[in-house]
Amino acid sequence: MSLPEPSRRDTRLDQYVDAYAERTHGLQVSAVRALFSVANRPEVVSLAGGMPNIADLPREALGAAIARLVQERGVQAMQYGSGQGEAFMREQIVEVMAEEDIRAHADDVVVTCGSQQALDLVTRVFIDPGDVILAEGPSYVGALGTFHAYQAKVVHVAMDDEGIDPRALAAALVSLRAAGERVKFLYTIPNFQNPTGVTQSVERRKAILRVAKEHDLLIIEDNPYGLLTLDGAPMPALRSMESENVIYLGSFSKTFAPGFRIGWALAPHAVREKLVLTQEAATLAPPVFSQFAISTYLNEFDWRGQIVAFRDMYRERRDAMLAGLSEHLPPGSTWTVPNGGFFVWVTLPEGLDSQAMLPRAVAARVAFTPGTAFYADGLGSRNMRLSFCFPTPERILEGTRRLGEVIKAELEMNRTFGIDPGAARHLDLQTGPAPDIS
Numbered sequence: 142m143s144l145p146e147p148s149r150r151d152t153r154l155d156q157y158v159d160a161y162a163e164r165t166h167g168l169q170v171s172a173v174r175a176l177f178s179v180a181n182r183p184e185v186v187s188l189a190g191g192m193p194n195i196a197d198l199p200r201e202a203l204g205a206a207i208a209r210l211v212q213e214r215g216v217q218a219m220q221y222g223s224g225q226g227e228a229f230m231r232e233q234i235v236e237v238m239a240e241e242d243i244r245a246h247a248d249d250v251v252v253t254c255g256s257q258q259a260l261d262l263v264t265r266v267f268i269d270p271g272d273v274i275l276a277e278g279p280s281y282v283g284a285l286g287t288f289h290a291y292q293a294k295v296v297h298v299a300m301d302d303e304g305i306d307p308r309a310l311a312a313a314l315v316s317l318r319a320a321g322e323r324v325k326f327l328y329t330i331p332n333f334q335n336p337t338g339v340t341q342s343v344e345r346r347k348a349i350l351r352v353a354k355e356h357d358l359l360i361i362e363d364n365p366y367g368l369l370t371l372d373g374a375p376m377p378a379l380r381s382m383e384s385e386n387v388i389y390l391g392s393f394s395k396t397f398a399p400g401f402r403i404g405w406a407l408a409p410h411a412v413r414e415k416l417v418l419t420q421e422a423a424t425l426a427p428p429v430f431s432q433f434a435i436s437t438y439l440n441e442f443d444w445r446g447q448i449v450a451f452r453d454m455y456r457e458r459r460d461a462m463l464a465g466l467s468e469h470l471p472p473g474s475t476w477t478v479p480n481g482g483f484f485v486w487v488t489l490p491e492g493l494d495s496q497a498m499l500p501r502a503v504a505a506r507v508a509f510t511p512g513t514a515f516y517a518d519g520l521g522s523r524n525m526r527l528s529f530c531f532p533t534p535e536r537i538l539e540g541t542r543r544l545g546e547v548i549k550a551e552l553e554m555n556r557t558f559g560i561d562p563g564a565a566r567h568l569d570l571q572t573g574p575a576p577d578i579s
């Protein structure tokens with residue numbers, strides 16, 4: 142008997158509109174997601190997404206190792222597992238963290254479904270509606286989405302080319318607390334920050350930790366890119382300098398592959414207990430098969446050598462992007478010079494609005510992420526994030542050439558028509574829809 146084809150119902154009229162929980166009211170499609178559908182077309186050079194380039198992983202050998210895993214240990218690997226994560230995985234995670242000078246015990250590690258879920262669990266454990274989270278301005282769009290979903294108020298703290306300004310951090314804490322706000326934690330990405338590419342200097346790290354200690358502030362250190370340094374050795378993690386006030390989040394997404402969805406949180410003991418209970422409520426256990434697969438990779442492959450290969454590949458791409466920007470962007474444009482990670486942060490000449498420019502850029506077959514996506518408060522209209530991780534160096538050079546043309550045309554249009562920059566069409570990503578650029 143064949144069942145009739147289900148008809149696709151038009152979901153624009155939502156009968157549940159009055160039934161949704163209040164915390165869903167601000168939820169919306171992120172600019173990054175909306176971009177993917179267009180930017181993935183082959184004719185567009187996408188400098189928008191943050192997908193790691195995993196094409197050079199030893200896929201054949203990995204396939205054979207995973208086949209052996211299923212045959213020899215499949216009964217365990219495909220079973221339910223521990224809510225905290227498998228003990229062998231947590232021990233190997235401790236070894237990975239030692240690369241950044243972190244000394245930790247496997248008991249204090251909670252395995253998660255990517256570090257994104259670690260962010261979700263930490264937020265769920267600490268945030269009541271209206272609580273304040275401090276974050277770099279700008280900050281990771283996925284974290285802002287999570288904080289928003291739990292109805293936190295995000296207050297951005299100014300940063301410069303050495304990371305968060307510790308004086309601005311202390312001043313924000315004092316004035317928010319004086320105003321009766323409950324500041325729960327600082328969320329920071331110390332290495333090759335997403336979206337700016339900026340890395341905190343060691344001095345800056347110490348100063349931020351001093352402020353945190355003085356003001357009794359918890360720090361969430363999100364560090365998915367730390368081992369992907371392009372010049373020099375990895376920096377010491379904040380967690381390597383201080384264990385009490387820091388919850389550290391790590392991930393295999395950028396140093397191995399994101400599809401396994403394995404990340405982790407390293408937390409002081411009491412917090413760790415709460416995270417495990419919350420993890421059990423959310424998923425019962427993090428993906429067991431992925432933990433076995435990653436453990437196999439760490440045991441049987443030269444994962445440190447693979448990170449060196451990733452660094453060499455990303456360095457070439459970063460250099461292509463910096464060369465392309467120097468050659469093609471008009472005077473008045475500036476950009477950061479990252480020494481790791483995936484991203485460069487561009488500031489456009491005065492009067493330009495990156496979001497208003499985006500549809501014209503896509504028509505010119507180049508995509509970027511507008512700066513406003515990375516702020517909770519509508520700032521960033523003169524900025525854009527460019528990622529150098531995925532396209533080849535040749536495509537990156539071509540992308541920057543196209544981008545340069547679009548920016549020059551935009552400047553020319555402003556000169557001809559005398560457009561008032563304040564009047565530029567502007568979508569507020571916190572309250573409005575994602576840009577329709579398809």
Ligand SMILES: Cc1ncc(COP(=O)(O)O)c(C=O)c1O
Binds near residue numbers: 191335
């Ligand atoms: C700063 C930052 N944190 C967390 C994540 C989430 O990574 P995953 O969930 O794949 O570990 C990303 C992904 O791009 C990121 O850039």
